Amino acid sequence: MLGLMQEWPLTVDKIIDHAKTNFPRREVVTRSTEGPITRSNYAAVWENAKRATNAFRARGVASGDRVGTLAWTTDRHMEIWYGAMNMGAVLHTVNPRLFPEQIAWIINHAEDKILFLDTTFIPIVEKIAPLLKTVTTFVLLSDRAQAPAGAIPHFVAYDAFLHGHSTDAAWGGFDEHTAAGLCYTSGTTGDPKGVLYSHRSNVLHAMMANQTDGFGCGAQDAVMPIAPMFHANAWAITFVAPMCGAKLVMPGPKLDGANLYELIEGEGVTFIAGVPTVQLALLNHVRDNGLKFSTLRRVAIGGSAIPEAVLRAYEDDYGVEVIHAWGMTEMSPIGTFGKPHPEHVKLGHDDRIKAKLKQGRAPFGVELKITDDDGNLKPHDGKAFGRLMVRGPAVARAYFKNAGAKNDKGECLEPCGFFDTGDVATIDELGVMQITDRAKDVIKSGGEWISSIDIENIAMGADGVACAAVIGVYHPKWDERPLLIVEPKSGAHPTRERMLAVLDGKIAKWWMPDDVVFVEKIPLGATGKINKLALREMFKNYQLPTTQAAE
Ligand code: ADP
Numbered sequence: 276m277l278g279l280m281q282e283w284p285l286t287v288d289k290i291i292d293h294a295k296t297n298f299p300r301r302e303v304v305t306r307s308t309e310g311p312i313t314r315s316n317y318a319a320v321w322e323n324a325k326r327a328t329n330a331f332r333a334r335g336v337a338s339g340d341r342v343g344t345l346a347w348t349t350d351r352h353m354e355i356w357y358g359a360m361n362m363g364a365v366l367h368t369v370n371p372r373l374f375p376e377q378i379a380w381i382i383n384h385a386e387d388k389i390l391f392l393d394t395t396f397i398p399i400v401e402k403i404a405p406l407l408k409t410v411t412t413f414v415l416l417s418d419r420a421q422a423p424a425g426a427i428p429h430f431v432a433y434d435a436f437l438h439g440h441s442t443d444a445a446w447g448g449f450d451e452h453t454a455a456g457l458c459y460t461s462g463t464t465g466d467p468k469g470v471l472y473s474h475r476s477n478v479l480h481a482m483m484a485n486q487t488d489g490f491g492c493g494a495q496d497a498v499m500p501i502a503p504m505f506h507a508n509a510w511a512i513t514f515v516a517p518m519c520g521a522k523l524v525m526p527g528p529k530l531d532g533a534n535l536y537e538l539i540e541g542e543g544v545t546f547i548a549g550v551p552t553v554q555l556a557l558l559n560h561v562r563d564n565g566l567k568f569s570t571l572r573r574v575a576i577g578g579s580a581i582p583e584a585v586l587r588a589y590e591d592d593y594g595v596e597v598i599h600a601w602g603m604t605e606m607s608p609i610g611t612f613g614k615p616h617p618e619h620v621k622l623g624h625d626d627r628i629k630a631k632l633k634q635g636r637a638p639f640g641v642e643l644k645i646t647d648d649d650g651n652l653k654p655h656d657g658k659a660f661g662r663l664m665v666r667g668p669a670v671a672r673a674y675f676k677n678a679g680a681k682n683d684k685g686e687c688l689e690p691c692g693f694f695d696t697g698d699v700a701t702i703d704e705l706g707v708m709q710i711t712d713r714a715k716d717v718i719k720s721g722g723e724w725i726s727s728i729d730i731e732n733i734a735m736g737a738d739g740v741a742c743a744a745v746i747g748v749y750h751p752k753w754d755e756r757p758l759l760i761v762e763p764k765s766g767a768h769p770t771r772e773r774m775l776a777v778l779d780g781k782i783a784k785w786w787m788p789d790d791v792v793f794v795e796k797i798p799l800g801a802t803g804k805i806n807k808l809a810l811r812e813m814f815k816n817y818q819l820p821t822t823q824a825a826e
Pocket residue numbers: 460461462507576577578579580581599600601602603604605608634696697698710712713802804
């Protein structure tokens with residue numbers, strides 16, 4: 276027997292319709308690419324999204340066609356985001372931090388018809404335009420008056436793109452499984468793979484992400500996604516904020532500590548979300564200038580593990596609650612939240628901090644399990660490591676054009692129907708998950724696994740350390756041994772002995788790095804994370820001092 280409730284397909288046009296109806300004057304504030312702060316609201320974003328839909332249709336974009344963006348987090352980016360998705364086209368956010376050749380490859384693979392770009396990215400587009408096979412129009416997200424066209428062909432300024440189009444455009448009315456967004460993984464191994472979100476997965480994921488034990492945002496909040504829209508949909512915040520009526524503050528291109536702080540204080544921001552490296556820059560700015568946060572209450576940090584120093588600085592020094600989040604592009608991206616379990620409430624302060632450093636519990640809508648290489652379940656005892664597998668309505672089933680297929684249906688799933696995240700983790704009796712490594716970064720020493728993340732977290736908290744990374748380096752007896760790589764803070768001179776002393780007693784003896792090296796800058800990848808691939812390349816012939824003894 277079927278239920279007798281209404282048909283109401285879960286499509287994202289309903290999100291911006293809801294904001295326009297219920298919160299038309301709630302502000303959308305942007306640090307524009309040109310510099311000044313601009314002010315809009317949900318009614319105006321809705322109107323321009325309608326105009327954008329008509330502009331797309333006039334230029335021959337149809338349902339299922341892809342529209343690309345090389346753009347910062349701004350109100351205009353949000354207008355074309357909804358303008359494209361709401362008519363059944365696919366909004367493809369391209370990560371501009373990738374190499375130009377990779378960007379061209381991705382745009383060709385996606386077959387984008389129109390490419391939107393911020394002025395920042397004119398030099399990239401000038402370079403790759405001749406390589407692009409499907410793009411017929413380039414739209415600069417600036418007004419005609421300020422638009423430096425550069426040498427880009429078929430070029431239109433944003434105001435000209437929208438000009439003359441009415442706000443009368445049909446949205447929705449299609450299957451909720453229709454594709455809405457496309458985002459490529461950064462392709463650290465092999466070609467990038469496209470994750471194709473559906474309307475239904477986006478709507479459900481935004482509701483999952485904003486549960487009370489998740490982002491927990493409401494109409495009283497002013498939220499600022501520091502994670503860009505090209506990094507896994509700004510972690511759903513461009514859906515979450517209009518859904519709940521929060522004021523939305525968009526930081527555009529300026530993601531340094533001073534500019535972020537100015538927006539937080541100037542706009543009364545209560546909630547931010549971003550990777551540890553940008554949080555560190557913000558905290559350094561606040562500390563170095565003797566500032567404090569007057570409105571900020573909660574900060575979601577994910578994308579890589581939170582260094583303990585960042586967690587303690589927010590919670591202990593500034594009274595800001597940290598929500599540790601783990602996830603990945605293939606999960607839309609949220610997988611877990613580190614909000615305390617009721618059992619944690621009894622813990623003393625230091626133990627609570629330790630519990631918060633774990634990646635956390637699955638919200639409703641995510642299933643987690645850990646297995647060995649043959650797919651056998653590992654116990655949830657907080658000790659056994661295993662491959663972390665996930666399942667849920669906002670987890671990828673297959674990649675665009677069946678890239679990386681693992682079965683004859685073109686799916687990227689294990690035989691049990693779960694997606695292998697490529698992470699190695701423990702899960703404890705309370706369901707709290709802790710990442711111990713990326714499967715490819717785990718250090719395999721004498722058949723046992725050493726977690727690089729644990730060592731890095733401790734090293735990053737040491738005096739005079741700006742950033743630290745641990746990689747496995749060849750060792751004749753043990754296969755691999757850990758090498759600690761340290762980027763000192765400017766003017767600081769941490770020593771090898773000091774670094775090893777900081778680790779002593781905090782990790783198992785056999786996890787102690789065999790050597791410590793100092794570098795001027797630890798390389799970061801396209802989403803602001805430590806680029807282990809580049810480090811492994813830099814140190815591939817490194818001779819550990821323990822090598823000779825073993826030979
Ligand atoms: P990319 O690595 O290409 O930027 P994602 O942004 O999808 O792609 O990254 C997903 C990966 O980032 C996860 O599989 C995990 O290894 C890592 N990650 C994300 N959040 C955390 C976290 N809170 N702690 C540790 N690792 C994390």
